[in-house]
């Protein structure tokens with residue numbers, strides 16, 4: 564019997580949220596001998612490491628790439644507007660595959676939205692959208708964006724009240740012909756558009772039709788948050804044509820769709836690796852604990868796993 568077990572068997576941990584933080588935490592706990600189950604409301608693990616698939620096209624409409632020093636994905640050199648070549652890493656054949664890489668060692672129950680949590684005789688029971696009750700668990704780790712944590716664990720709301728997250732409208736557009744520019748990514752100095760990435764330049768992707776993902780600024784996304792997706796797609800495409808200098812000469816989009824991220828990027832992080840409540844056996848992790856981005860999410864999930872493994876057993 565290792566220290567993560569008791570006479571009743573291994574310590575049972577529920578991780579709610581199978582994004583980078585949840586998968587990193589859950590995988591490490593599973594390898595340390597915990598009995599871990601991950602739950603995610605989406606159909607696939609990955610969270611904001613998201614890929615939209617249309618026939619053979621792939622749009623990485625969450626994080627487009629990872630930092631060059633990440634140990635995930637494969638290396639790629641992207642060319643930016645100034646012509647400089649920047650090393651980054653990307654998932655193959657898409658960014659969501661990075662999540663599949665992280666999900667190797669853990670059981671993930673997808674399509675399972677947790678709507679409530681009850682603690683009975685010192686153990687947690689989760690309520691699912693369909694009305695099913697799942698449990699009992701010795702510990703629950705919540706790894707969704709901070710504002711969503713507050714819905715499930717209002718008792719920890721005050722502790723994470725300082726965290727702020729920004730929304731992001733994202734446009735995915737495919738064109739019949741290659742856009743006549745030499746670069747694969749551009750950061751705009753624009754009130755509406757933040758940046759654009761040529762999806763079809765990434766390694767392992769089909770090269771036709773030409774596909775771009777275009778990200779709106781936080782201010783624009785917030786101001787236009789309630790607009791219908793169709794209207795946003797048209798507005799962002801028009802602005803993209805203008806900002807790229809094509810104007811009306813922008814080739815006709817053969818496909819386009821817009822996605823609205825309510826909690827896309829972290830504006831104000833908590834400034835702690837994770838949150839642990841030893842009395843209630845509740846823990847929190849996510850990018851927003853540490854900073855912004857995939858590496859912050861990974862660090863938070865990994866550090867929480869270390870902290871729980873140190874506690875061991877049912878303490």
Ligand SMILES: Cc1cc2nc3c(=O)[nH]c(=O)nc-3n(C[C@H](O)[C@H](O)[C@H](O)COP(=O)(O)OP(=O)(O)OC[C@H]3O[C@@H](n4cnc5c(N)ncnc54)[C@H](O)[C@@H]3O)c2cc1C
Nearest residue numbers: 580582583584603604610611626677707849850856857860
């Ligand atoms: C548009 C955009 C652009 C980005 N660009 C970059 C970039 O260039 N570089 C970079 O490093 N990062 C970027 N990021 C940020 C990066 O994607 C995130 O930092 C990282 O993926 C966060 O991982 P996470 O595990 O903390 O959270 P998430 O990925 O949000 O995972 C949380 C999971 O919890 C699930 N969930 C929520 N509530 C429930 C519930 N009640 N029941 C069950 N499941 C639930 C969600 O479905 C989700 O899968 C970008 C993100 C977006 C959206």
